[in-house]
Amino acid sequence: MPQGRIVKALAGYYYVQDGDTLWQCRARGVFRKKGITPLVGDEVTFETNGTEGTVTEVSARTSELVRPPIANIDQAILVFSLAEPVFNPQLLDKFLVHTEAAGVDAVICLTKADLLAEPEEVERILKRCKAIGYPVIVTSSKGKHGIEDIRAYLTGHLSVFAGQSGVGKSSLLNALFSELQLETAPISQKLGRGKHTTRHVELIHLPEGGWVADTPGFSSLDFQSIEANELALYFKEMRALLGECKFRGCLHVNEPGCSVRAAVEAGEIQSARYKHYLDFLQEIKDRKPRY
Ligand SMILES: Nc1nc2c(ncn2[C@@H]2O[C@H](COP(=O)(O)OP(=O)(O)O)[C@@H](O)[C@H]2O)c(=O)[nH]1
Ligand SMILES: [Mg+2]
Ligand SMILES: [Zn+2]
Known part of the structure; x- marks a missing residue:
């Protein structure tokens, strides 16, 4: 039976990529009974009648994140803007706890460097992040800065872009892959945060090898499964x-x-x-x- 990877889950359908073909699949009812929800990133076996498919088996996962929901990633790119919305060190530490708990490597990506007029301010944030012991990259999608540094981290990995809405995840992916046209949205001046433009988790196959997922932002993250x-x-x-x-x-x-x-x-x-x-x-x- 054919096998592939779930690259998108939307409205009850799972989109399974097998080579160059994308199959629209339903999941077998047995998953619900067993309490298994197929996730984006899952390697699956499916049956097909030539047009649509049915996911029949989900392979064992190497990792699993709850927020954003994704399986088998080996690396999380934690995307934080230096401004608009303002850099939030507590939220960064929260994300780091979650990626450590999931056993996933983290890379800190600081975006919108073009918006900070004070280089000392960038230095201060950069120093703090580096001192924790994670790789840090400063980028600007607008100024096309740091894009190749990010690319070097993505090649050969299954990565997820995680971060609040409006920090520039989709813009960064668009800057990385010119053929992509992900929807982006200006952040609301009134609320000081982004609108939820990216509404689902979607895996993108990299020309250099590997996968990267764009995800919607979220405003809170709790510690339900950490003691x-x-x-x-x-x-x-x-x-x-x-x-x-x-x-x-x-x-x-x-x-x-x-x-x-x-x-x-x-x-x-x-x-x-x-x-x-x-x-x-x-x-x-x-x-x-x-x-
Ligand atoms: N000045 C500046 N604005 C950016 C940059 N990257 C993204 N933005 C803007 O920030 C807003 C949110 O970007 P988006 O990519 O949709 O954020 P996402 O919600 O994290 O995917 C949009 O108005 C983008 O144009 C950047 O490097 N510099
Ligand atoms: Mg987005
Ligand atoms: Zn102690």
């Missing part, structure tokens, strides 16, 4: 210190002999990152139980 005692594992610079706290089960808040707090005090961990750790820990403790 308080694992949160520090998803802060890269804290993970290395975790065996060194005096108490097992240390949550790094005010326990004596805490190696994380010692590193914050010594300036080895950025205090802003630690503050976000405490914010997220509180958010996890305050969350309503799920039934």
Whole structure:
């Protein structure tokens, strides 16, 4: 039976790419019974009558993200604008926790560099991001800046562009691939954020090899599947210190002999990152139980 990859899911249909052919497929009812939802990125087996198809099997996934919903990515490009909307370091740290939890590599992409008049401001944000230990790329789709740097990261990978709406994800993909004409929208001056122009997750096959997904933006991201005692594992610079706290089960808040707090005090961990750790820990403790 033919096999392919789901590149788009829309209105109950899955679009499966097999070589140069795109098959419009339904999913078998058995998936619903088993609680499996096929995702964009899934490798699937399907049957076809020559025009339409039916997805009959979903292969085991190497990774899975809930927001945006996508399977088998090995890399997330976290897209954050330097301005319009203003750079949001807390949201960046939240995304980083989620990609770490999913076991996916992250690349930070700072967009709209042309809008920041002060080079010192860009330097400050860039330095902060680099110090966490992730690759950082500064881009401008308008000024065609940093586009080739992004391309180098995409080749051969299955990547997702993730970030708030209006930060310039679709514009960046259009700048990367001139034959693409993804819809983009000006951000609302009143709300200071983007409109949701990209309404679904869609995988694009790269001419150089690999795949990249454009995704809709979203305004919130929660920690439903992350427990308080694992949160520090998803802060890269804290993970290395975790065996060194005096108490097992240390949550790094005010326990004596805490190696994380010692590193914050010594300036080895950025205090802003630690503050976000405490914010997220509180958010996890305050969350309503799920039934
Ligand atoms: N000045 C400037 N504006 C940009 C840049 N990239 C995107 N924009 C604008 O930001 C708005 C949102 O872009 P879009 O690509 O739709 O964002 P998305 O929601 O993340 O896909 C549009 O008005 C774009 O023209 C850039 O590099 N510089
Ligand atoms: Mg978009
Ligand atoms: Zn500790």
